[in-house]
Amino acid sequence: MGAHATTPHDGNATAALSPERVSALSDLLLRLADDELVIGHRNSEWTGLGPILEADIAFSSMAQDEIGHAQAYYRLLADLGHLPPDRMAFLREATEFRCASLVSLPRGDWAFSIVRQFLYDAAEHVRIEALATSSYAPLAALARKISGEEKYHLLHGRTWMMKLGSATEESHRRMQAAVNELVPHALGLFEPTPQDPAIVRLGIQPPESLLAAEWHRAVEPVVREAGLTMPRDPKPAYGGRAGRHPPALSELVAAMQKVFRMDPAAQW
C-alpha cells in the first residue's frame, strides 16, 4: 500500500445520519456550493478586465476563495453520498443547479458587480455566522473557517460602496440602478425550500426568513451611508432554489464545463 493523500471521510459525522437529516443537509449544502461556484466563476470574468490592476486582483482573489469554498461544500455533499466535486461542478445540467438568480446574472458594469458582490457577501456573512453553531459539526467547522476569510470580502465591498455611492453623478446613477435591480435578486438567496422546516427543526440552520431580516438590517445602513436608497417593497426574485434560472446561467454553465466535458476521464 503506497502513500496517498485522501480527502477525509468523517465517518463519525456521517455514519449515524437519518435519511431525513441527509436530505435536509443535501438541500442546504447544494445551494451553498452552487452559489459559491457560480459567483466565483462570474468574478473570474473580471480577470484581465478590471478597471484598475488592484480591482482586477481583488475580484480574481475573491473568485479563488469562492471556488475553494464551493469545493469544500461539494466535498461535504460527497461525504453524504453525492458525486465528487468535479462531477457536481462540471457534469450537471444548468437546470440541476440550485443557485439563486443573484449569482447567475452577467457581471454588468463595475457598479453592478460591486453592488452584487456587496449584497452577496452580506448575505453570506449572516448565513455563515448562523452556521457556525450548526448541529452538523463538519458544516459548523467549515463555516467558522470561511468566516475568517470572508471578512476581507466584506471590507472590499464596503469600501467600494462608499467610494462609488456618491462620488460623481455618474457613479451615483450607476450604483443606484444596480441597487434597484439587484436587491430583489439578493432576496432570492433566502428563498425558502421545502426542506426549510426540517433544516430548522434539526438545528442545522435558522429559518431563511430570519436570515433575510438580519441581512436587511445589515445592508440598509451601509447603502444609506453610501448615499443610496434601498428599493421600497422589493419583490423577491425566487425560482433559483427550484432550478428555474435566467438564461445567463445556461451560458455560464456551458462555458464553465466546456473543457472538462471534452474528456471527463482526463487527469488534470
Added chain:
Amino acid sequence: MTATQTGSDAERRIWEAIGAVTDPEIPVLSVVDLGIIDGVSIADDGGVVVRMLPTFVGCPALSVMREQIAAAVHRLGHGDVRVDVVFDPPWSSDRITEDGRRRLREFGLAPPAGACGGVIESNFHAVPCPWCGSRETDLESIFGPTLCRSMHYCRACRQSFEHFKPVG
C-alpha cells in the same frame, strides 16, 4: 526499514520529515513553521495519519503540500499514510512560529500582525517594511498574488513588499 516503531521516536522523525516540506508559494517556509500541521498519529497497525489545517480553504497549493507531506512520511518507511484536511480548529495566522516569521521577513514578506483582532484596518497600515524596517508604509491593495498576501509600498526605501494577511 519496517514501520513497526511507534511512540515518540517515530513521531519525532515524522515531524522532522514533514518539516522539510515547504509551502510551494513561499519556499522558505516549512509547513511546520506555517502552523498547518495540527497533529501526527501512528496507529497500532503502523498507519500514519497527519492532520492538516488549510491556511485558506481555496488555497491551490493544498493538494501539492498534502502529496509532498505524504511522500515525505512514506519515504521514512511508513507504508500506510493518510493526510487529512480538517477545518477544526480553523487555521489562524497566529500559528506561524517565530522562526517562520523571521524567515518570512528575510524573504521580503512582512509577517502578519496578531489575528485575534480579526480583519481590522489598523493591521494593514504602517506594516513594518521587511526590507528596511520602516513603518512609513502604505497599503496598496488588500488582495495580492496569492490568497494570503496583501501588497504594500515603503516610502522610506521606496520598495514594494507583500504582507501575510492576518487570518483568524
